[in-house]
Amino acid sequence: MGLWWRDVTVNVCSFSNHHVEVDVCDGNNIAQWKAVGVYGWPEATNKHLTWDLMRSIRHGSALPMLLFGDFNEIMGMHEKEGGAIRGERQIDAFRAAFEECGCRDLGYRGNIFTWQRKSVDTVIRERLDRCMADINWCNLFPYAEVIHFPICHSDHGAILLKFGDKPERRQQGKLFRFEALWLSSEDCSKVVGDAWLAGVGDSIHSRIEQVANSLSSWASKTFGDVRKRIKETERKLKATQGGQLDAHLMQRCNELSDELCDLHKLEESYWHARARANELRDGDKNTSYFHHKATQRRKRNLLKGLFNEQGEWKEDKEDMDLIIDQYFSKLFASENPSGFEEAIEGLEEMVTREMNENLDLEPTGEEIRDALFQMHPNKAPGPDGMHALFFQKFWGTIGSDVIQFVKAWWRGDVDLKESAFVPKRLITDNALVAFEIFHAMKRRGEGKDAADIIRTYERASGQKVNLSKTEVAFSKCVNLERRKEIVETLGVREVDKHEQYLGLLTIIRRSKKVVFMCLKERIWKKMQGWKEKLLSRPGKEVLIKAVAQAIPTYMMSIFKIPEGLIDEMHSVLAKFWWGSTATSRKIHWHNWESLCLPKAMGGMGFRDLKCFNQALLAKQGWRLCQDTSTLLHGVLKARYFKHATFLGALRGFDPSYSWRSIWGAKSLLLEGLKWRVGNGTSIKVWEDAWIPGEGAHFVPTPLPNSNLEL
Known part of the structure; x- marks a missing residue:
């Protein structure tokens, strides 16, 4: 492998057939960060040498570090298509080295696969090439992005790392966003109240805009740039503590310390709102975690451009606005369906006329208030920049006007749609029914008149099925002529099997561990090493309980997950909980079973996923x-x-x-389970559990002459 550079001061630290390590320097030839190109050993028996090489380079330097190249390994089965299933131990070894180096995957733009090999029968594609970096490097280059080029003239595709500049703001001026940290000042309520009263007689939108302008002006004077204030306060505190302290200077130090503590709380509140890290509470001293999560979220949500209906790429804001408007206008447009009576014939009426009249009643002020206060305070703000938090905190000031506005809107044009949800039916019911159908199709089955079914559904629901995005799979009992007829009639694409339905695989193969391995991969992604270094111990506890252990809930409601795989998931969680240093893993002082005990019994109250x-x-x-x-x-x-x-x-x-x-x-x-005795006609005396109390629930062995038919 080779490394070339131009117009950059670089010092080569070490190199071999499998790596190149360089320091990237500033104009004074002082190293600023380290770049390491890696070519991993391709043989499975030698892959541990690649991971040892990564660890030794990482532990030998404290500089921000970028690692890039062909690692000859994948992070999970989602990065592989075709061929034999990759051994889980190989993947786990790569993940372990990745975590110990404190790295984050820099992601990619383009096709996920960077390597492919074709044979007569199959095509194997994998993501073997990648760029990863530690947190400090990501802070130096927050707008870096990786581009995957098409695979051409080689079995590998080129990858390009662009360090990136701060993207140009598409909007004119800075967007207003209500900040939770403003609530820390008692003057905030007065500013909102004065601005709201000043707009009496105007529309509610104008009054909210006036409040936003007043808050922006007040906040810039009151809070200013929190980061700059933190640095200035730290400088003052350092200078004061550096002198010979007397009673006056000691008091000054205490004042500056209190001020610095308040500023740090403001900074944490600011980043908590932007991170949308709803699994953690504001005030948990996790500012770095909030900051990095907000950075990731901003990078993930950035829209660079869109394709219009003609397939042309547009990056201009006005063009993107037009594309979005046209797409959703067409998506939700009605084709004025008819024949509802025929479509719903035979269905039981669930909403009576009386119920419908109650639903159409104008909402009361209490109902409007309850609906607002059930919203999460930190979710995405509206176009006016106000979170639900703003309306909740200042309900006493603006509540009556909001109620009047909602009631006026209710009395206007109302377009009530039938609910897409069926009472008492869970999403797991839909998934379980679908799996029975898929299983029956795999065993036997016959084709039905799908076109009539689709047309009936469209008439009943008022929704149109997008056949261009629809796939159809046939059971083995449908002959080729019938398959061709259905596909041509509907204009859909035939597939051997549907990959997923409602987020679940449709075919459960012999190896259950391979099928459900995605659960472990998803948990591992949530527990990646950089988070354990940024979160406090209570923050880790909340992340495990509220996020990681909730991931498998849906799939566990439908399938029994192999116990060996659950043990591996427990291992991932335990490693995250106990943490690791730059050079070694910390000791696991208790096994996972002990941590799953309630706190009253000395545990942490974590969930035992097997029992769950x-x-x-x-x-x-x-x-x-x-x-x-x-x-x-x-x-x-x-x-x-x-x-x-x-x-x-x-x-x-x-x-x-x-x-x-x-x-x-x-x-x-x-x-x-135990029967509660009524008339006793349904209870089998000798076989069922029906005896009350804490002791035995079954009748002991009957006497020889007893009636065994009771």
């Missing part, structure tokens, strides 16, 4: 026992327990994996 998985599946079983009117119950009963209840159901022949998962959790239900 079992509990969620048992809950699905309990719903099948309690609510027999759902579509899910009807589908599963017809397939697995036609002449029994769920508790009496057998596993069945060739069941789907979702049914096997729920059926396997039935034992947990049976351990705790």
Whole structure:
């Protein structure tokens, strides 16, 4: 490998067949940051040499560091397509080195894959080349981006790292945003109140705009640039502490310390609002974490340009505004569907006339207030720059006017749509029904008149199915002629199988660990090493409980996750909790089972994902026992327990994996379920649990002459 540079002062520190290490210097030849080009060993038995090389270079320098090149390894199966499944140990070893170096992946623009190999039967593509850097380097170049070029004339595609300049502001002037830190001043309420009263008689939009202008002017004088004030206060404190202290200077030091503490709280509040890190609370001393999360969010959400309907790339703000307006105008336009009576014939009426009249009633002031205060205070602001926090904090001042405005809007043009949600149906019900259908299609099945079904749905819902984005998969019992006829009639694309439905894989293969490995990858991404160095211990606790352990909830409600994979997820969480230093991992003073105990018993109250998985599946079983009117119950009963209840159901022949998962959790239900005796006609005396109390729930062995049919 080679490294070239021009118009940059660079000192070569070390090099070999697998790396080049250089210091990038300023005009005085003082090293500012380190760049390391890497060519990883391609052999699986030698990959540990690449990771050891990365660690040794990282630990040998405190400079901000950039690592780039061909690492000959992937971070997860989402970075591989085709070919054999990559060994999880190889991926984990790369992740471990990545974390110990304190790096962040710089992402990419373009195709995810940077390497490919073609053969007669298959194409294998992987992301082997990447750029990664530590936090300090990312602070030096916050607008850096990586571009993946097409793979051409080689099995690798070129990658380009652009250090980037601050993007030009597309808007004229600075956008107003209400800042939570302003609430720390008692004068904020007076500014809002005076500005609101001054606009009496104007529209509510004009009054909010007037409040925004008054707050902007007041905040610039009161708070100024918080960072500059922090540096200036630190300079004063350092100068004061450097002299010979007497009583007067000691008091001055205390005053400056208090002022500096208040400024740090203001800075944290500022970045907390921009990070949208709702899993952590403001005031938790995690300013660096908020800052880096806000930077990542800004970079991820930046729109550089859009393609119009003609396929032309547009970067001008006015052109982008027009493209967005045209897209959504067309998306939500009505084609004036008809034939509703025929489409909904046979459906049970769930919303009565009386219920509909109550729904159409003008909302009361209390209902409007309750709706507002149920909003998260720190979510995205409206076009006026006001978060829900503004309206919640100053409801006493502006509440009556907001209520009047909402009621006036309600009495105007109202376009009520039928709800897309079915009462008492969970999204997991839809997923479970779909998996039974996919499983049945894999076993057997026949084609239906799909065109009539689609037209009926469009008439009933008022929504048009976009057939150009629709895929169709056929069971093995549909012959080729019938498949061709359906595809040509509908104008859709045929696929062997749908990759995902409602965020879940549609085909569960023999290796369950490989299928559900995405859960571990998602948790690892949330726990990446740079976060553990920025978060306080309470911050780590909240991130694990509120974010990481919530990731597998949806999938665990439908499938039983392999215990070995859950152990690996626990390992990722434990490593994040105990943390690591630049040179070594910290000792895990307690095993994960101890940390999962309640705090009252000496643990941390973390979730045992094995028990959690079992509990969620048992809950699905309990719903099948309690609510027999759902579509899910009807589908599963017809397939697995036609002449029994769920508790009496057998596993069945060739069941789907979702049914096997729920059926396997039935034992947990049976351990705790007990009949409440009424007339006793449904209770089997000798077989069912019905004896009250804390002791045995079953009748002991019956006497020889007992009636066993009771």
